[in-house]
Amino acid sequence: MRLRHLYLVLCVIGTALPYWKLLPWLIDHGLNLSLLCQELFASRIGAFFGLDVIVSALVLFVFLMAEGRSLGLPRFWLSILATLLVGVSLGLPLFLYFRQRELDASSPR
Secondary structure, three states, X not given: OOHHHHHHHHHHHHHHHHHHHHHHHHHHHOOOHHHHHHHHOOOHHHHHHXXXXXXXXXXXXXXXXXXXXXXXXOOOHHHHHHHHHOOHHHHHHHHHHHHHHHHXXXXXX
């Protein structure tokens, strides 16, 4: 299996696992962002994980923009969108897929 294919598998896993827990919550509560934040930060451990993911996403945005521009990746912005819609668990492997695909195409065989 090529590395870029592994990144695609991780994209699927990175989408399926978080949404496996989010979709039932959305069915029960709708898109109630204030309740979502309230429940996320209801405990110290929840706040720990919530803040960790928020900071990780911000760091990922900086990395995506810098690396995407330096490599001239045309669709690196899709990784930013994926991070906003799903999370770091999709945004990072999606970017790594785009990056690896570009690297594979530019390397001699």
